[in-house]
Amino acid sequence: MSTAALQYAAALQETGCTLAQLEAAAAYLTGSAPLWEALCSPAVEANEKVAVLRRLPDFPGEGKLQDFLTVLARRGRFPLLPSIVAQYRQLKRREAGEGLCLLRCARDPGDQALAPVAQFLCKKHGYQAITFEIVVDPEVLGGFVLEIDGVTYDKSVRGQLQALAQSLQKG
Structure with a gap:
């Protein structure tokens, strides 16, 4: 696991986001191959990724989690999401x-x-x-x-x- 994934997971933990919320959002985003590829693609502009995130139907990520995902989109860090989820799980276990x-x-x-x-x-x-x-x-x-x-x-x-x-x- 990467240090960056651990740092993002720790930052997300500070927001009060629950593990269930993060897992639901990650499952939604990774569950659609075209959506996931677009979010991870360096060819897609960050602003377009943010716009897509805000228009997703029935998306379980709201509030602070939505803000967190926006940061990932703007910084080109979406490929880290599965590792962030794993690190978040580990942080919750340790807690x-x-x-x-x-x-x-x-x-x-x-x-x-x-x-x-x-x-x-x-x-x-x-x-x-x-x-x-x-x-x-x-x-x-x-x-x-x-x-x-x-x-x-x-x-x-x-x-x-x-x-x-x-x-x-x-x-």
Whole structure:
């Protein structure tokens, strides 16, 4: 994720816009390929983008959110919108004391196996709860790889094999 997306998300959070409002507006805008392409296109003038935003039928973005989208249009930053939504989601999670953990594993471990992992991560990273985004990745071979707050915990068979290969090359 980009630093700019995080800065925009933080600025939007200051406006009091809800996550539901942002997600609804983003879904509306990205849901129509021609509209999304026009909003992201450098060939379309910023004033034309703003005019289109103001004329959209049944558009869920109003008030401060509409102003925010106008800023994105004027600065040519519409391609960042999906990243801004993801960063906003993360800010709201942190605000609620919840962490997001990407878990890559060879097979879905199930809720019972995740409970002690969540407990460890909450204690280690200071969260009250953890949400897991599970990616089944056969290349892991076994075990798992966790990514949370920029920290990677690699407890996979593949990772152990790579570490072994590196130590054999050095030794």
